[in-house]
Amino acid sequence: xxxxxxxxxxxxxxYVFFLIYSNxxxxxIMDFQRDITKDAGYDAWISIILSGVSIHILxxxxxxxxxxxxxxxxxxxxxxxxxxxxxxxxxxxxxxxLVLALIVFLVYxxxxxxxxxxxxxxxxISFILLVLIYYIVSGGFRVITGVCFWGTIxxxxxxxxLNFFALEFANLNHLLPFFNHSVKEIVLSSKAMVFxxxxxxxxxxxxxxxxxxxxxxxxxxxxxLLCVFLYLIVALxxxxxFSEGQLPNTIWPTLVHMKxxxxxxxxxxxxxxxxxxxxxxxxxxxxxxxxxxxxxKKLVNVKQRISxxxxxxxxxxxxxxxxxxRQMEPLKEIYSNIAFYFMYLYIPFLFLFIHxxxxxxxxxxxxxE
Numbered sequence: 001x002x003x004x005x006x007x008x009x010x011x012x013x014x015y016v017f018f019l020i021y022s023n024x025x026x027x028x029i030m031d032f033q034r035d036i037t038k039d040a041g042y043d044a045w046i047s048i049i050l051s052g053v054s055i056h057i058l059x060x061x062x063x064x065x066x067x068x069x070x071x072x073x074x075x076x077x078x079x080x081x082x083x084x085x086x087x088x089x090x091x092x093x094x095x096x097x098l099v100l101a102l103i104v105f106l107v108y109x110x111x112x113x114x115x116x117x118x119x120x121x122x123x124x125i126s127f128i129l130l131v132l133i134y135y136i137v138s139g140g141f142r143v144i145t146g147v148c149f150w151g152t153i154x155x156x157x158x159x160x161x162l163n164f165f166a167l168e169f170a171n172l173n174h175l176l177p178f179f180n181h182s183v184k185e186i187v188l189s190s191k192a193m194v195f196x197x198x199x200x201x202x203x204x205x206x207x208x209x210x211x212x213x214x215x216x217x218x219x220x221x222x223x224x225l226l227c228v229f230l231y232l233i234v235a236l237x238x239x240x241x242f243s244e245g246q247l248p249n250t251i252w253p254t255l256v257h258m259k260x261x262x263x264x265x266x267x268x269x270x271x272x273x274x275x276x277x278x279x280x281x282x283x284x285x286x287x288x289x290x291x292x293x294x295x296x297k298k299l300v301n302v303k304q305r306i307s308x309x310x311x312x313x314x315x316x317x318x319x320x321x322x323x324x325x326r327q328m329e330p331l332k333e334i335y336s337n338i339a340f341y342f343m344y345l346y347i348p349f350l351f352l353f354i355h356x357x358x359x360x361x362x363x364x365x366x367x368x369e
Contacts, residue, residue: 010209011145013216019206019287020059020223022148023199025230026284027107027277030252032196032231033238037247040189042174042239043181045232047189052228054190055197056221058343061351062200063217066207068358073204074298080350080357087299093204094295096342098311099335100198101288105129106319106328108281115255115274126319129282130312136286137293137308141209144286151283155276159258160230162273163237166257170240194343195336196231199284200224201343205291 036044066072069079073093077086109125117125136147181189203220210216234254241257242250250256261269289311296307322328 005208007211009141010211011142012211013213013219015145015149015219016203016210016216017219017223017226018148018152019145020200020203020220021152021226022280022283023202023287024197024224024227026104026199026281027111028196029231029234030111030254030277032193033235033253034247034250035192035195036189036235037244038189038192039185040181041185041244043179043186044189044193045235045239046179046186047193048228048232048235050186051190051193051197052224052231054194054344055200055228056224058347059200059203059220059224060217061347062203063207063214063220065347065351065354066204067214068354070208070213072206072208072294072298074295076204076350076354080354090295090299094292094299096339097202097205097288097292097295099331100339101285101292102315102318103328103332103335104281104285104288105315106322106331108277109319110328111252111255111274111277115252115270122320123316126316129285130316132282133286133289134308134312136282137290138305141206141290144283144290147286148283151279155280158276159273162258162261162269163234163254165261166237166241169260170237171243172240174240174243175236191340193231194340195332197224197227198339199288202287202291205294206287 033044036047040047065076069076074090077089077093080086081089105126109122109129112125113120113122136144200220207213238247238253238257241260242253247253255270255273258273259270263269266272289308290304293304293307293311296302297304322331
């Protein structure tokens, strides 16, 4: 059954392009090159394409899943598994979005502390960011969508061209020889790359907020295609700039090769880069927190503003605890494994299950008639 929403809360299908892009491109693009080259070396560009194709298939599945009930995943779980078992799955989904938002939040704080304000305390940075996030999320989904729009346009126009300055020092021989890694190594690299595409799953939650949602699927795929293109270009520039021996010792390769850009009156380009990156990070975190709070509202009927405040206080506490105890890397590793199985096992399972359930329900209704 479709959730009836006032038209003033809905967005045009075109904006799904920006929602998908903003939910995928975040802090991961700063250092993904190191992760994907551990197994496949500089053949890892193949992994970017393969994992991108697999995500396109998953997006198609999500549209089929939520399209059957014309509702979000909270309702889908209740439709498929009933109130109690479906409720357990919904609790998992809420935590899934929250932990992903927390990881992006923590990584950006780390970048700010390393590159901009090394003497600034974690609580100070986290408090400023959380105030901005509260302002965005409390404004409602249309406000979040607007931030996603500008968070796509402005950083792309300003930051993307900075990558090409590194080509002045490019060595194309770094890419040779091609295809000198096994299929197993490419698959392992693709698995590492999958973590960089996380965030498209928020489509499960904002689907009911799209006008004529069936028309938005092409825009979701276009947004994902731009993400794949961006990852591929950035990776290739990194590969020709760094040797395979240098890259593992470089923590944020994208930021490092952007520093090559030189402009009059601007001595530290990375200050500009990290600052503008905030326009990417804010919508990335905001959509995921909104999705979790929306899920709480539907699951336990708590007002979204109350759940939002609870979440932000929790983020403030966890940011300081996890940053001080150096537990961020183990959290990322555990979460990436859970997310991998959620995407490649659970989404296909749910895709098959809801189609079977829908067919059985239709037959039962015909018998009753």
